[in-house]
Amino acid sequence: MIGEDHPDSWFAPEGLGDAVLDALFSQSPVGLHVYDRELRLVRVGRATRLMRAFPVEQLLGRTLPEILRSFDITDPAAVERAAHRVLETGEPELDMRIRFRERRATSDEVVSLVSAFRLRRADGTVLGLAAALTDITARVRAEAEVRLQNEAAARIGTTLDIFRTAAEFCEVVSPALADTVTVDVYDVVLGGRAPIADALDRDQSIRRVGYRSVAGPDQQGVPAVGEVDVYPPGTPYRTVLDTLAPKLIRRLRPDAPWLDPRRRRDARILDARTHSMLLVPIRARGVVLGLACFYRWREPSPFDHRHLRLAQQLTTHAGQCLDNARLYGRERSAARILSGGFAQAQASVVTAVELARTHLPAGTGGGWSDAISLSGCRVALVAGDTTSGTSRPAAMSELRAAIEALADLDLPPDDILQRLHDLASRPSTPPDTAAPGVGDGTAATCLCLVYDPVSRLCTVASAGHPSPVLVHPGGAVEPLDVAAGPPLGQGLAEYTLTERVLPEGSTLLICNAALLTAAGGRESLLSRLTDLFAEPQPSLQAACDTCADALAPEQPLRDAYLLLARTRTLDGSKTKAWTFPNTPESAGQARRKAVTQLAEWGLAQDTIDDTALVVSELVTNSVRYAKGPIQLRLIHDGTLACEVTDDSSASPHLRRALDTDENGRGLFITAHLTQRWGVRPSGRGKTLWAEQTLAAPAPDPAAET
Incomplete structure (x- = not known):
């Protein structure tokens, strides 16, 4: 009781001491524990009774050592000594920080500040001690989250390499947030490309670029870093990528219907006794790059929504860094070959072919295939296989970006392979300054095929890659005999161009050596394809899946893929061509022919006027520098392409003419009136082309009413 004789009191009213004591135990937010001289718990405050982690009824009357043994607590001996x-x-x-949790498997850790005071009578007799506990768990968690975010900002993205950036992200997150963390990106991201929704619907291949586990640095993930895999339908992984909504699996049941112990990834999850998961899509600048997965199997408490928010914040930063690396990788690869060039056209639809792909991942990495839109509604189908070396993913990424840059120059397939061979033969940059790539001795095969839907001409060249197979409209199977040159970077670069006019509605089948081996060799592959295509298939993708299953009934030893391309043809209703003599009058004749044709196609007057000026300038350029006849071709299919072909091999260059110059403005005008233009070799001459994007037709008011 506080009285007049107490040194810290001054005229305290009678009973105030009892009132203060009662308030401390019944109203104070600070948890109060009172222990007797034997350190036996004899009384607790109301705040302690509200703590879920402290079962008061079970612990009253027990000694401090017994209470400490009831919890998982940091250094209980130090608490007893204090x-x-x-x-x-x-x-x-004062302010002794103690971390403890209940011995339940899913309990959360609690952090408290504890201050202890001795209790004694006025005569000095020791009665025991009182302990004041302040729960600072929320504050400690908030501070930890801020530190983790600051660490992520400082450590993630120190290089412009996708694999290193993913590794930095994993090092920051594990074990601070998750026991195991993985980073998977779409396979096309490694080529510097932005995944396109309709392409991802056909090909869901992902590649592991980052992994870390508290099990130790020697522990490898499933799949391992660099390996390719797919997310099966019906799993949370595929659902998150399809919906782009992050997912919290607070308690993962071993009997969850999507878990299949026959799959390597799922078997690892079950073996590790994973009990909680977070799945967060990786996005940046409107592009979906892949998926970050967080697992808990050693930390007993499950993830909650607070952890999900933190994981999203960290993944958002990592996504920006990964996208920076993607963009840099593409520009770096192109810059090693080109000192300039035109921007890659982003075609939303490939009008030349219908595509279907099937990927059979074995975890070895290196296999890839792409379809690249070219001028004149043409398409380049490229496929390759990185067969050796320790840096397959990096080599594959650089090759794919280089092929896109070269294809954009409208080079023929044999010339593309020649330049790729030169790139692969160059010494790589020092390993301490860049990621290993094409020039580090990694062997790679490559097939490059260009198809023109107007002429149905197919041109193809091979660098040690299996030749494509042609399936006729009636189902007959025929191998295309393409002379295979040496793999990229090996031997002398001698690549032969093979040309073939394809029947309308043909299907090209492209696969890598792994699928050819799984099928039992080329003759066995042709025999099986003959049987398969004898029966109609419901769709091209169904045919692709059926072929892959039949050719590789067992899991291949290396990554295998199959690409089917059903060719399409642009008939005379969408194309028109004329040949003019090399005379000054040809420019006017070509302009009048073009205006008439565009009017028949029903194009807008602004488009007709712009195209007439472009045709006039391009034909005039050919009249000035060529000697033989000049051909004009118009292609109307989603875009409007204007092509002028002559016998001059000299490529024109864009330049700014002075006000006093009488000539030199042709390409400058063309570049301003069209979305893109370029020059491509054509026989012994060249083709100068320009493309315009056509506006969607305005709705018919009469139809609306």
């Missing part, structure tokens, strides 16, 4: 020291010396113990 309590005895307070009893013996009378010196209080």
